[in-house]
Amino acid sequence: xxxxxxxxxxxxxxxxxxxxxxxxxxxxxxxxxxxxxxxxxxxxxxxxxxxxxxxxxxxxxxxxxxxxxxxxxxxxxxxxxxxxxxxxxxxxxxxxxxxxxxxxxxxxxxxxxxxxx
Amino acid sequence: xxxxxxxxxxxxxxxxxxxxxxxxxxxxxxxxxxxxxxxxxxxxxxxxxxxxxxxxxxxxxxxxxxxxxxxxxxxxxxxxxxxxxxxxxxxxxxxxxxxxxxxxxxxxxxxxxxxxxxxxxxxxxxxxxxxxxxxxxx
Amino acid sequence: xxxxxxxxxxxxxxxxxxxxxxxxxxxxxxxxxxxxxxxxxxxxxxxxxxxxxxxxxxxxxxxxxxxxxxxxxxxxxxxxxxxxxxxxxxxxxxxxxxxxxxxxxxxxxxxxxxxxxxxxxxxxxxxxxxxxxxxxxxxxxxxxxxxxxxxxxxxxxxxxxxxxxxxxxxxxxxxxxxxxx
Numbered sequence: 001x002x003x004x005x006x007x008x009x010x011x012x013x014x015x016x017x018x019x020x021x022x023x024x025x026x027x028x029x030x031x032x033x034x035x036x037x038x039x040x041x042x043x044x045x046x047x048x049x050x051x052x053x054x055x056x057x058x059x060x061x062x063x064x065x066x067x068x069x070x071x072x073x074x075x076x077x078x079x080x081x082x083x084x085x086x087x088x089x090x091x092x093x094x095x096x097x098x099x100x101x102x103x104x105x106x107x108x109x110x111x112x113x114x115x116x117x
Numbered sequence: 118x119x120x121x122x123x124x125x126x127x128x129x130x131x132x133x134x135x136x137x138x139x140x141x142x143x144x145x146x147x148x149x150x151x152x153x154x155x156x157x158x159x160x161x162x163x164x165x166x167x168x169x170x171x172x173x174x175x176x177x178x179x180x181x182x183x184x185x186x187x188x189x190x191x192x193x194x195x196x197x198x199x200x201x202x203x204x205x206x207x208x209x210x211x212x213x214x215x216x217x218x219x220x221x222x223x224x225x226x227x228x229x230x231x232x233x234x235x236x237x238x239x240x241x242x243x244x245x246x247x248x249x250x251x252x253x254x255x
Numbered sequence: 256x257x258x259x260x261x262x263x264x265x266x267x268x269x270x271x272x273x274x275x276x277x278x279x280x281x282x283x284x285x286x287x288x289x290x291x292x293x294x295x296x297x298x299x300x301x302x303x304x305x306x307x308x309x310x311x312x313x314x315x316x317x318x319x320x321x322x323x324x325x326x327x328x329x330x331x332x333x334x335x336x337x338x339x340x341x342x343x344x345x346x347x348x349x350x351x352x353x354x355x356x357x358x359x360x361x362x363x364x365x366x367x368x369x370x371x372x373x374x375x376x377x378x379x380x381x382x383x384x385x386x387x388x389x390x391x392x393x394x395x396x397x398x399x400x401x402x403x404x405x406x407x408x409x410x411x412x413x414x415x416x417x418x419x420x421x422x423x424x425x426x427x428x429x430x431x432x433x434x435x436x
Contacts, residue, residue, distance in 0.1 A: 142309075146392065146395050147390045147391065147392055147395055147396075148391050148392060150305040150306045150309050150392070150394075151306070151309065151392075151395075152306065152394070152395050152399075154310055155306070155309045155310050155313055158310070158313040158314050158317070158318055159313055161318065162313060162317050162318060165317075165318065165321055169321070186421075189414060189417050189418070190414065192410070193410055193411060193414045196406075196407055197407070200403070200407070211403040221388070221389045224387070224388045224389065224390070224396075224400060225389065225390070227399070227400065228395065228396065231399045231403065231406070232395070232399055234410070235406070235410055238410055238413060238414055239410075239413060241417070242413050242417035243318055245417055245420070246416075246417060246420045247321065247322070247325070249421055249424040250322060250325040250326065250329070250420075250424065251325065252424070252425070253424055254325065254328060254329060
């Protein structure tokens with residue numbers, strides 16, 4: 001058991017870094033947004049991992065249950081997930097407008113068009 | 118618009134259930150998993166499914182944009198308004214004890230209204246965002 | 256059993272994320288992201304966060320995916336292959352990742368009931384809430400009552416994002432087009 005004590009956090013770091021890699025290495029704007037979402041999802045998993053208690057049940061009060069997992073990170077992440085979809089939609093809307101203005105969603109081509117102005 | 122008859126029939130059967138389940142999640146969220154955020158997204162996804170299968174024109178016919186756009190703000194104003202009601206009764210902002218004689222009843226009313234506000238705004242925002250993207254596509 | 260499920264789901268998540276990096280077809284990338292969301296929702300159920308799992312399944316696997324597909328239909332389906340190999344990003348990512356892994360060694364072990372996070376304000380939320388609020392679902396009562404201000408702010412963010420999308424994309428494009436005809 002003890003060897004897996006930090007396993008969750010390591011996988012979270014790995015997922016976070018895949019998202020980070022997509023954001024900085026990919027030049028396609030849609031893929032960048034997918035990368036940002038991966039990064040975000042890894043933060044969600046980090047918080048929920050921290051909230052988990054061994055043998056704890058879901059935080060809905062019931063007679064005879066004394067051990068619950070921590071509800072506070074659940075609240076924070078619950079709202080963060082819905083906020084994330086709203087902000088993702090905003091990012092995607094900006095991508096759509098960029099495509100209409102430049103005719104491309106590749107970052108380097110957009111820079112080239114900007115420089116040739 | 119999708120012509121596949123299986124998809125059309127099945128989604129017609131499922132959409133009322135999705136909307137009903139969204140309402141259940143909204144109003145039963147105090148006792149089980151659920152609440153305004155989940156209910157809003159579920160409610161919107163019912164309409165999004167309808168738009169994907171039957172076309173956005175059908176959604177505009179059922180529930181035109183002029184219904185959704187004011188609702189985006191209505192939910193937020195409901196939330197803010199509940200806070201001001203407690204201010205009027207001389208309690209701190211968003212302290213629901215002020216909403217009824219019994220503090221526990223007041224808390225229940227407050228949580229219910231706030232969750233309703235969250236549900237309305239989230240559902241309306243999701244539908245408006247979807248229709249904005251779909252409107253570009255035509 | 257729970258530990259095994261946990262490890263298997265985390266492994267699948269890592270694989271899906273890797274596949275999302277390597278694929279060039281953006282449709283497939285978006286589908287991978289959808290699968291990723293569904294897997295993380297299952298992981299949340301395993302860890303006892305049912306409300307969060309519910310939201311993630313509805314939002315991540317549902318609405319987010321639909322919006323990304325809509326964007327693909329408005330832009331392009333395929334990513335252009337990169338002009339040169341990207342070694343610098345890989346280096347940056349490895350160094351940052353190593354630093355973060357080093358940071359995890361001070362974290363409390365997974366599922367440890369004695370971790371500081373479980374002994375701050377949360378004990379009061381669980382123990383005093385039947386007398387103070389009287390709703391069985393602790394997540395709902397913390398969300399709506401104890402942390403009402405927080406939620407109000409989040410709702411304002413969602414509202415603002417919705418207004419932003421409306422401003423950027425316009426909700427009346429069809430009527431304008433018909434007028435032009």
